[in-house]
Amino acid sequence: MEETVLTTVSITINVLIWVAIYYYAKRASLSAAKVRFVRIKSAIVLAAWAVVVLTLAHSDFFADNSQPPHIMYAFMLPLLLGIGLLFSKTFRTVLRAIPAYWTILIQFARILGGLFIIAHFQGKLPGSFAYPAGIGDMIAGIAAPFVAYFYYKNPQKARPYVYAWIVFGILDFVDALVLGNVLAPPYIATLPLVVIPAFGVPREFLLQIYTLWQLRTDAQNTSTGKA
Numbered sequence: 096m097e098e099t100v101l102t103t104v105s106i107t108i109n110v111l112i113w114v115a116i117y118y119y120a121k122r123a124s125l126s127a128a129k130v131r132f133v134r135i136k137s138a139i140v141l142a143a144w145a146v147v148v149l150t151l152a153h154s155d156f157f158a159d160n161s162q163p164p165h166i167m168y169a170f171m172l173p174l175l176l177g178i179g180l181l182f183s184k185t186f187r188t189v190l191r192a193i194p195a196y197w198t199i200l201i202q203f204a205r206i207l208g209g210l211f212i213i214a215h216f217q218g219k220l221p222g223s224f225a226y227p228a229g230i231g232d233m234i235a236g237i238a239a240p241f242v243a244y245f246y247y248k249n250p251q252k253a254r255p256y257v258y259a260w261i262v263f264g265i266l267d268f269v270d271a272l273v274l275g276n277v278l279a280p281p282y283i284a285t286l287p288l289v290v291i292p293a294f295g296v297p298r299e300f301l302l303q304i305y306t307l308w309q310l311r312t313d314a315q316n317t318s319t320g321k322a
Contacts, residue, residue: 098287101207102149105294108204109141115193115201123192125185133189144173148294157293158284166284169293170272170300177301181308195250195309199257200243202264202302207291208232208271219282224274231267235260250313257310261303268300 120133148169151157157166180186208229215225242260245253272292283292 101287101290113141119192120189123188152289157289170297173297196243196247198306203236203239205232205236228271235264
């Protein structure tokens with residue numbers, strides 16, 4: 096049941112991200128050929144990412160006891176590649192066209208971190224990991240729609256609160272990754288919960304980085320009088 100929920104939600108989030116890219120790529124300052132390229136390439140990348148992670152999870156690749164833990168590859172590789180995209184002019188153009196409030200809102204999916212607490216009550220995770228990681232994720236996820244709405248209504252006034260929300264979210268990720276590898280490596284490295292650190296965490300981490308870039312761009316546009 097948990098695996099089905101996590102897999103379904105993870106794939107749904109990727110689909111929603113692609114829908115945003117599909118829609119806003121057309122509104123970006125790109126040629127028709129580049130719009131088609133972005134739409135096709137983003138669909139392939141997002142689909143391949145999901146397939147690779149889920150396939151490796153089912154083969155227990157992340158449960159390997161080697162050092163560093165294989166779960167770190169699932170986090171670091173997408174993170175480095177995702178940050179690398181910011182050096183692409185085409186990607187920055189599309190990202191600039193996507194409203195920051197949308198990038199914030201999609202992170203509502205972080206409420207799934209509450210499954211860590213459920214796993215604790217099932218006797219599968221220590222409370223020393225489940226409570227900090229689960230509660231932190233739930234706070235970030237529940238706050239996302241409110242932060243997004245506040246930014247939508249008044250970007251300038253909301254910007255400090257968005258920064259605070261992002262800092263909280265990043266610290267929560269770091270805390271969960273450290274505690275997870277130290278206190279609960281067996282269970283979070285296997286299905287169903289491995290989907291969260293191997294897939295959800297790097298994706299949401301990148302969304303936070305992209306939101307920071309969008310905030311900076313929005314602030315620059317405001318100061319220069321651009322729409």
